[in-house]
Amino acid sequence: MVTRNTFQRQKILEYLSSVKTHPTAEMVYKEVLKDIPTITLATVYRNLNLLAKQGVILRLEVNKEYHYDGCTEEHQHGVCQKCGNIMDFMNEELSQYVITHLKQKDFKPSTVNIIFQGTCESCNEVL
Ligand SMILES: [Zn+2]
Ligand SMILES: [Zn+2]
Known part of the structure; x- marks a missing residue:
């Protein structure tokens, strides 16, 4: 049975899978609103956090947001x-390297979130 909640969650997931922009909840809300005019921001938040908890999507904290x-690869x-x-770097070896080189006797890492700070190509050109 497809409940209203499942439908909303599917739309949110569909949108998120179609973009590479790493949107905030507000940005997701504005997009999903075009398909579901009755959806609320609170519902979008709740579904995003649920999906993140289930490991279906990733939640990143960048600049306190x-x-x-x-993409969960x-x-x-x-x-x-x-x-x-926010850009994606698909360098699986790098994450593996960091995990295997942590070398902490009291901790066994399973995954690592690496966020580089820097300037993107188009901002570099403006210099
Ligand atoms: Zn990403
Ligand atoms: Zn930039």
């Missing part, structure tokens, strides 16, 4: 400090 990512992020753009 939560951003959501439909092991990858790293680069945050442009000038325009706030």
